[in-house]
Amino acid sequence: MCTSITLYTKDHYFGRNLDLDVTYGESVTITPRNFLFKFQKVPDIQNHYSLIGMAIVVDNYPLYFDATNEKGLSMAGLNFPENACFFLEKADKDNVSPYEFIPWILSQCKSVKEAKGLLAKINLVNINFSDELPLSPLHWMISDQLQSIVVESTKNGLNVYDNPAGVLANNPAFDFQMFNLNNYRRLSPKVSENTFSKSLDLNVYSRGMGGIGLPGDLSSTSRFVKAAFTRLNSVSGTSEPESVGQFFHILKSVEQQKGLCEAENGEYEYTIYSSCCNMDKGIYYYTTYENSQITAVDMHKEDLDGTVLTAYPLVNEQQIRFMN
Numbered sequence: 472m473c474t475s476i477t478l479y480t481k482d483h484y485f486g487r488n489l490d491l492d493v494t495y496g497e498s499v500t501i502t503p504r505n506f507l508f509k510f511q512k513v514p515d516i517q518n519h520y521s522l523i524g525m526a527i528v529v530d531n532y533p534l535y536f537d538a539t540n541e542k543g544l545s546m547a548g549l550n551f552p553e554n555a556c557f558f559l560e561k562a563d564k565d566n567v568s569p570y571e572f573i574p575w576i577l578s579q580c581k582s583v584k585e586a587k588g589l590l591a592k593i594n595l596v597n598i599n600f601s602d603e604l605p606l607s608p609l610h611w612m613i614s615d616q617l618q619s620i621v622v623e624s625t626k627n628g629l630n631v632y633d634n635p636a637g638v639l640a641n642n643p644a645f646d647f648q649m650f651n652l653n654n655y656r657r658l659s660p661k662v663s664e665n666t667f668s669k670s671l672d673l674n675v676y677s678r679g680m681g682g683i684g685l686p687g688d689l690s691s692t693s694r695f696v697k698a699a700f701t702r703l704n705s706v707s708g709t710s711e712p713e714s715v716g717q718f719f720h721i722l723k724s725v726e727q728q729k730g731l732c733e734a735e736n737g738e739y740e741y742t743i744y745s746s747c748c749n750m751d752k753g754i755y756y757y758t759t760y761e762n763s764q765i766t767a768v769d770m771h772k773e774d775l776d777g778t779v780l781t782a783y784p785l786v787n788e789q790q791i792r793f794m795n
């Protein structure tokens with residue numbers, strides 16, 4: 472399971488938790504403007520926006536889990552098992568494979584508005600990257616400095632939803648997740664009046680009681696509600712450290728601690744990494760399960776007019792600042 476969010480303060484931020492029981496050996500990967508993006512069915516792209524994000528690089532191809540381009544447009548792929556459906560090639564469409572989807576959109580578009588233009592022509596085609604890396608059942612959140620959308624390819628075709636909650640988790644489909652928020656409309660950061668009954672004198676014995684009923688478990692529906700409530704009520708200072716700090720606090724509200732979420736194989740799913748990319752500055756911040764210190768990579772410190780990928784392996788050892 473995973474959760475992705477945006478946060479807007481003075482700058483704009485996009486990121487996600489990646490929750491899984493195994494790591495892929497991913498690294499923070501920068502794709503410069505003149506790296507040749509090869510595609511299976513649509514024309515290759517030689518000159519494009521540069522990208523920064525989390526990826527594994529296989530055969531010199533950046534398989535992005537989440538990324539942001541130099542204009543700020545951002546995308547994350549999250550698990551959508553049983554529901555995701557990819558199709559045979561269609562003659563009148565741009566046939567883009569799910570693993571090519573992030574490069575296809577982020578290399579060409581500078582906004583969600585522009586992405587919607589490309590989405591109108593896309594058929595997410597069921598072509599593997601390789602036998603070892605078959606298709607993943609994903610859905611995606613796409614965000615810019617103004618808005619977010621969600622893209623789900625199901626047996627009914629390609630659905631594009633506006634996403635005013637600014638959050639995505641996993642199953643079920645996004646329209647259900649949004650509808651489900653109706654059930655929580657009474658929640659509030661404020662303590663509410665006693666509407667239970669006039670004949671009982673019910674006390675406010677604790678702060679935070681306006682949030683009683685907010686789910687705290689790790690299921691996808693619960694994480695969606697928790698992350699949405701937390702994000703939408705979050706208050707942050709506007710400086711970079713305050714914004715990045717607040718972003719990670721929101722993500723940590725839906726973090727998966729080891730041992731709490733058992734997978735079918737007896738392993739435990741946990742939050743392998745949490746990321747926060749400053750969409751305006753192209754700085755990718757992350758923490759890992761093992762290392763709580765925030766590590767950052769700045770795309771503008773690289774040669775963005777180059778042709779080769781740069782990959783920074785994750786700093787994965789706990790960094791503790793001893794004071795004596």
Ligand SMILES: C[C@H](CCC(=O)NCCS(=O)(=O)O)[C@H]1CC[C@H]2[C@@H]3CC[C@@H]4C[C@H](O)CC[C@]4(C)[C@H]3C[C@H](O)[C@]12C
Pocket residue numbers: 472473489490491495527534535536548549550551552569570600604605606607608641734740
């Ligand atoms: C598994 C992850 C989602 C986390 C999650 O939600 N886990 C729930 C597990 S559980 O369902 O609850 O048991 C997703 C998120 C992004 C994905 C990569 C995207 C690029 C590439 C696409 C290729 O086509 C296949 C390989 C590839 C490297 C992908 C592997 C994997 O699919 C990644 C890591």
